[in-house]
Amino acid sequence: MKKLLLICAVVLAFAFTASAQDTKPEFKFNEEKHDFGKIPQGTPVTTVFTFTNVGVEPLIIADVRPTCGCTVADFTKTPVKKGDSGTIKITYNAAAASPFSKTIVVTSNAKTPQKNLIIVGEVVAKAATK
Numbered sequence: 001m002k003k004l005l006l007i008c009a010v011v012l013a014f015a016f017t018a019s020a021q022d023t024k025p026e027f028k029f030n031e032e033k034h035d036f037g038k039i040p041q042g043t044p045v046t047t048v049f050t051f052t053n054v055g056v057e058p059l060i061i062a063d064v065r066p067t068c069g070c071t072v073a074d075f076t077k078t079p080v081k082k083g084d085s086g087t088i089k090i091t092y093n094a095a096a097a098s099p100f101s102k103t104i105v106v107t108s109n110a111k112t113p114q115k116n117l118i119i120v121g122e123v124v125a126k127a128a129t130k
Contacts, residue, residue: 024111025059025080027051034090036121041097049088049117053080055110063107064088070095071102071119090119097125 034047053059058079066073070093076086090104104117 023056025053025055025057025082025109026111027059027106027108027115028054029115029117032116033118033120036092036119038122038124039094041094041123041125044091044093045121046089046091047119049090050085051080051088052085053082056082057109058082059086059108059110061086061088061106061108063105065105065107066090067103067105070100071104073104075106088117090117092119092121094123097123099123 028051030050032049034049036045036047039045058081060079061075061077064073064075072091072093073088075088080086088104088106092100092102099120099122101118101120104119106115106117107113108115
């Protein structure tokens with residue numbers, strides 16, 4: 001009888017822990033990778049990653065960190081409630097003529113605390129003018 005009660009207590013503890021984790025906020029992005037295609041050198045480009053909180057608790061973004069100085073990020077700074085949306089705006093400066101692939105690391109209180117967003121494209125040199 002004691003073993004049965006112990007087993008029931010353990011099962012309930014696991015069930016409670018699992019259900020508590022189900023309330024954590026979670027991102028659902030419209031896209032996690034954006035392709036700018038070919039862009040002219042020296043012309044900054046911007047994209048906006050839109051996300052919805054599909055979890056229960058409010059989603060709080062702690063930091064959005066591009067992996068290079070050529071990329072600038074701005075993001076929703078207020079908690080995003082269940083079912084609401086927020087944005088992460090990324091601007092790439094397109095200074096060097098070459099293909100690029102840049103990662104932006106998003107840190108939050110979501111089930112997956114770090115999420116990577118990616119921007120890609122090719123910066124093409126401007127044609128010489130006469």
